[in-house]
Amino acid sequence: MSNVGIVIVSHSPLVAEGTADMVRQMVGDEVPLAWCGGNGHGGLGTSVEAIMGAIDRAWSEAGVAILVDLGGAETNSEMAVEMIGEPRSQKIVVCNAPIVEGAVMAATEASGGASLKEVVATAHELSPS
């Protein structure tokens, strides 16, 4: 798959899975997609190990855009990217965007063959700062 991959990281597995369903409805199988949610022990939270696994599943040589919900998801995603290390880490971006809208918009952009930079920019347009 040459399109940019999308990873969805929520504190809640239900939110992550539901967001992934909405992405699939929009782009089908044209975009590598993976999600994870929960602390790995049945509770709400995020797991670095699970995020690393999701990045592997959604991996694309074009890169991977990660959409997160709240602070811990962002911090744990950044940690996961760092632990994956170079050279792959240079092709992974944690987006600053609302998780549902960001994932759907980013995936739609990715499905047209856009670069990682373009995919991330599309997500970031949702969070004017």
Place this chain on the structure above:
Amino acid sequence: MAASDFSRLIAAAADTIASHADELTALDQAIGDGDHGLNMKRGFEAVRAEAEAIATKPLPDALKAVGTKLVMTVGGASGPLFGTLFMALGKELPSAPDRAALTAALGKAIEAVSARGKSQPGQKTMLDVLQPVYEALVRGKTAVEIADAADRAADATVPMKALRGRASFLGDRSIGHMDAGARSTALLVRAVAAAIEGS
């Protein structure tokens, strides 16, 4: 540091987190998502379970192993934050550090935690304890004085307004509560200080 000494440090840290887990959770429930005590306990119990193997490593590698274990097991933002603290200490410390080396390493580790959390002291976080601990080390304070300074620093987060983490969503309503991460940091400082004092 002998393997038995590092094992004792791990046990002291895990013990204090376990015995204060309910208090940490209560602090986090007041102005956060209420998982801090449970998450920290899970992380430090995972470290304790591998204490024997970790303690045989040279000090820098042992600290990195503690940090990595916390990152992988805590399940919240505290994992990368406390994990980064220990990993950075491991990266910076020599195998047999003196006070100057410990002070310098803590300074670097605080920078690493600050970068990881995109935060600065004064924002009602663990940094508000780490920074005074560093300053107490610089000023040549004893282990007990440093632990006391850490407790006072955690208390000093009560009137602060949270600017990072879940508590920041509450704005002014975060004022009047102690930051849970500051409290757990102070607990760890006291446990380490007591273990070092007793050795």
